[in-house]
Amino acid sequence: MDLPLLFAAFFRPDELAEARKLAEAIDIQQLVQRAKAGDGEAVAILYRLFSGAIYRYMAFRAPTLTDAEDLTAEVFIRMVEGLPSYQVTEVPFEAWLYRIAAVRVADFYRQLGRRPETDLTETMIDDEPLPEEQIAQQQAFEALRKALHQLSDEYQTILLLRFVERKSHEEVARILNKSMTAVKSAQHRALNQLTTLLGADQKIRHYLRGRRD
Amino acid sequence: MTEHHSDAERLARRLDQALPPGETRVPQQSNDPRVNAAILLARTRPPALSPETDQRILGLVMAAHRGHFSDNGARLTLRRRSPVVLRGLLAACLVVVLLVAGLLPVSAASVPGDLFYPVKQALERVELALAMTDAAQAQAHLRHASRRIAEARILLDRGQFDAGVVNAALNSLRVSARKARASGDPGLIDEVQAQTVIVASEFTGLLQQASARGVSTADLQPVAKSLQMAVSDGTLLLPAPPEPTSPPTHTPGPTSQPQAGEPGQQDQPPIAAGSDCAPGDSCQPDSTATPTLSPTGEGASRQSGAGGGADTPTPPGQQGNPSGNPNAGPGNNSGSPPGSNSGQGNSGNPNAGPGNNSGSPLGSNSGQGNSGNPNAGPGNNSGSPPGSNSGQGGGNPNAGPGNNSGSSPGSNSGQGGGNPNAGPGNNSGSPPGSNSGQGGGNPNAGPGNNSGSSPGANSGQGGGNPNAGPGNNSGSPPGSNSGQGGGNPNAGPGNNSGSPPGSNSGQGGGNPNAGSGNNSGLPPGSNSGQGNSGNPNAGPGNNSGSPPGSNSGQGGGNPNAGPGNNSGSPPGSNSGQGGGKGQGGNGNT
Numbered sequence: 001m002d003l004p005l006l007f008a009a010f011f012r013p014d015e016l017a018e019a020r021k022l023a024e025a026i027d028i029q030q031l032v033q034r035a036k037a038g039d040g041e042a043v044a045i046l047y048r049l050f051s052g053a054i055y056r057y058m059a060f061r062a063p064t065l066t067d068a069e070d071l072t073a074e075v076f077i078r079m080v081e082g083l084p085s086y087q088v089t090e091v092p093f094e095a096w097l098y099r100i101a102a103v104r105v106a107d108f109y110r111q112l113g114r115r116p117e118t119d120l121t122e123t124m125i126d127d128e129p130l131p132e133e134q135i136a137q138q139q140a141f142e143a144l145r146k147a148l149h150q151l152s153d154e155y156q157t158i159l160l161l162r163f164v165e166r167k168s169h170e171e172v173a174r175i176l177n178k179s180m181t182a183v184k185s186a187q188h189r190a191l192n193q194l195t196t197l198l199g200a201d202q203k204i205r206h207y208l209r210g211r212r213d
Numbered sequence: 214m215t216e217h218h219s220d221a222e223r224l225a226r227r228l229d230q231a232l233p234p235g236e237t238r239v240p241q242q243s244n245d246p247r248v249n250a251a252i253l254l255a256r257t258r259p260p261a262l263s264p265e266t267d268q269r270i271l272g273l274v275m276a277a278h279r280g281h282f283s284d285n286g287a288r289l290t291l292r293r294r295s296p297v298v299l300r301g302l303l304a305a306c307l308v309v310v311l312l313v314a315g316l317l318p319v320s321a322a323s324v325p326g327d328l329f330y331p332v333k334q335a336l337e338r339v340e341l342a343l344a345m346t347d348a349a350q351a352q353a354h355l356r357h358a359s360r361r362i363a364e365a366r367i368l369l370d371r372g373q374f375d376a377g378v379v380n381a382a383l384n385s386l387r388v389s390a391r392k393a394r395a396s397g398d399p400g401l402i403d404e405v406q407a408q409t410v411i412v413a414s415e416f417t418g419l420l421q422q423a424s425a426r427g428v429s430t431a432d433l434q435p436v437a438k439s440l441q442m443a444v445s446d447g448t449l450l451l452p453a454p455p456e457p458t459s460p461p462t463h464t465p466g467p468t469s470q471p472q473a474g475e476p477g478q479q480d481q482p483p484i485a486a487g488s489d490c491a492p493g494d495s496c497q498p499d500s501t502a503t504p505t506l507s508p509t510g511e512g513a514s515r516q517s518g519a520g521g522g523a524d525t526p527t528p529p530g531q532q533g534n535p536s537g538n539p540n541a542g543p544g545n546n547s548g549s550p551p552g553s554n555s556g557q558g559n560s561g562n563p564n565a566g567p568g569n570n571s572g573s574p575l576g577s578n579s580g581q582g583n584s585g586n587p588n589a590g591p592g593n594n595s596g597s598p599p600g601s602n603s604g605q606g607g608g609n610p611n612a613g614p615g616n617n618s619g620s621s622p623g624s625n626s627g628q629g630g631g632n633p634n635a636g637p638g639n640n641s642g643s644p645p646g647s648n649s650g651q652g653g654g655n656p657n658a659g660p661g662n663n664s665g666s667s668p669g670a671n672s673g674q675g676g677g678n679p680n681a682g683p684g685n686n687s688g689s690p691p692g693s694n695s696g697q698g699g700g701n702p703n704a705g706p707g708n709n710s711g712s713p714p715g716s717n718s719g720q721g722g723g724n725p726n727a728g729s730g731n732n733s734g735l736p737p738g739s740n741s742g743q744g745n746s747g748n749p750n751a752g753p754g755n756n757s758g759s760p761p762g763s764n765s766g767q768g769g770g771n772p773n774a775g776p777g778n779n780s781g782s783p784p785g786s787n788s789g790q791g792g793g794k795g796q797g798g799n800g801n802t
Binding site: 159160207 | 217236260273
């Protein structure tokens with residue numbers, strides 16, 4: 001068994017950067033083929049490789065972190081279910097996962113019947129008091145998520161892939177099956193909207209102006 | 214529209230400049246508010262998935278996988294297309310399943326003592342009866358083990374600790390292991406291993422939780438003991454830990470505690486050019502291979518390496534696994550408190566699961582696995598703190614990926630001053646001090662940033678990262694390095710730098726068998742011994758041999774280097790085999 005493959009199985013979400021680098025080295029297609037054939041280890045490795053990214057995506061898109069966890073699990077369960085019929089193409093495997101994820105989120109909100117106002121207290125699931133810095137971080141995250149939720153599904157996905165996952169325009173275009181021009185154009189509109197939405201927030205408005213204190 | 218397009222294009226360019234794709238760097242601020250919004254997004258991280266949740270989700274996914282590929286022999290057949298003959302049978306099964314499913318939601322959540330628990334038990338018996346093959350039975354028992362742990366957890370939440378349920382879990386694991394072995398299916402064995410690890414770590418997590426909730430040690434100990442027994446006697450199917458180089462228990466050795474400078478078992482044959490021989494396995498002293506060349510630095514400090522510690526006579530007091538958390542599960546594990554610890558596994562967390570594991574604190578630690586976290590799982594593992602550490606396992610010999618730091622300053626000897634078989638991640642070898650024996654660095658570390666041992670006198674095998682995977686590997690820093698592996702002898706591709714200035718002797722001062730990438734041999738200094746100063750078998754890339762200085766022995770340059778820019782050793786006194794490019798590939802002249 002390939003050693004790097006074994007290592008990959010042990011990655012945690014916060015080690016994603018490392019895992020990413022490794023993922024480039026490993027043959028994802030080969031892993032997918034193995035998973036398609038029912039190889040449990042390959043499934044576990046695929047989960048380890050992509051769970052961090054999918055969870056981050058869900059954390060931004062779901063109303064609460066608990067929902068994000070559930071949705072992440074659902075995406076990978078769908079992956080397991082869909083693998084037998086998955087066709088290997090030039091489109092990266094990751095793109096397939098993101099598509100499952102986007103559909104899952106949409107279904108989730110459809111079932112919920114409405115786009116809920118993100119409730120700050122609801123998402124703070126920790127019972128232990130957090131250090132100040134962490135609270136500030138969490139607040140920034142909440143504010144951003146709230147603003148993001150005002151955007152269309154597609155805009156959210158584009159912004160998350162571009163700036164949280166740091167994908168190139170080309171990669172995003174491939175994941176969304178769109179042209180580069182369309183992605184750039186959508187990104188432009190999405191950022192304009194986000195800037196306006198964030199501008200309503202006093203603290204963030206100050207930041208957006210781009211001046212240092 | 215055109216205006217929008219050109220604006221979108223301009224913004225796209227500006228964004229690529231401020232936040233280059235594929236990088237993690239985030240700039241402070243720009244004067245475009247839209248770029249600032251993007252920067253804000255790039256900077257804001259959602260809270261990370263906790264290891265427990267991550268593990269739970271993986272468990273769910275694997276359960277879904279098992280459900281989907283339930284029997285190894287009949288993979289996918291039901292899903293893809295069902296032959297007509299099977300249709301009727303399927304319909305009949307469906308009725309049973311629906312009936313059962315009606316009861317499941319109620320019974321599944323039940324625990325011993327509940328009204329529906331007998332239903333659950335009955336269903337499980339049915340499940341086992343329906344499992345025709347060994348493989349299916351192994352899977353069923355695994356599921357049952359997992360359920361028992363879940364039940365124990367629910368009970369614990371109600372303030373009860375039921376040793377019976379926990380033992381039943383262990384029993385199910387045992388049976389599952391037996392069935393999996395009986396099936397003889399390597400794929401299944403692998404899967405059962407993976408699942409057993411998960412269940413076993415849930416098990417230990419449960420015990421920790423129970424302990425935290427005030428369940429008495431008297432109640433917990435028997436259960437913990439039986440788990441430990443099952444783990445150690447091999448009844449459970451667990452993946453074999455990376456083979457530690459020459460297990461100390463098999464090493465007849467001196468009965469005295471290892472000390473720097475003492476002749477030890479690292480007198481192994483130097484790696485022959487092109488050989489796959491990796492320090493730590495086939496090249497061990499019991500190997501029949503004969504040395505092809507005597508490293509000139511051999512005498513300097515051949516060290517009591519692997520196993521030195523286990524040969525430590527059991528001093529008065531502690532023997533066995535007395536003071537750490539030998540098989541601790543995930544979480545924060547701290548080893549034993551200050552003091553003098555000896556014997557096996559006595560002061561660290563030898564087989565600890567993922568999490569933050571810290572070895573034993575200050576003190577004098579000796580014996581095997583005594584001061585670090587020899588087989589710790591992924592996470593932040595720190596080896597033993599300052600003090601005098603000897604024997605095997607001063608660091609995190611087989612630690613999983615993550616940030617692993619070897620033992621702290623002090624005098625470290627024996628095997629494993631660093632993170633010999635650590636997985637990928639940032640691995641730092643032992644810090645300044647006198648390090649001797651095998652594994653001053655990260656001999657078999659996986660890919661990542663691996664730094665060898667810090668300045669100081671490093672001797673024995675593995676001053677650097679002998680078999681490190683791809684990544685940035687730096688050999689040991691300035692100081693006196695001797696013995697095998699001052700650099701990154703068999704390092705994978707990446708930027709590999711051999712040991713820096715200083716006096717380097719013995720085998721492997723450079724990157725003898727390094728993969729492709731930028732490999733630099735040793736810097737100026739006095740270099741001697743085999744492979745010590747260049748990159749004898751380096752792959753393609755920019756390979757530079759040793760710089761001016763006095764180089765002797767085999768491998769002053771890049772004798773068998775692949776294509777690329779290969780420069781041999783520069784002026785100086787170079788002697789022995791391989792002063793220049795040797796049989797170098799298609800390099801520039």
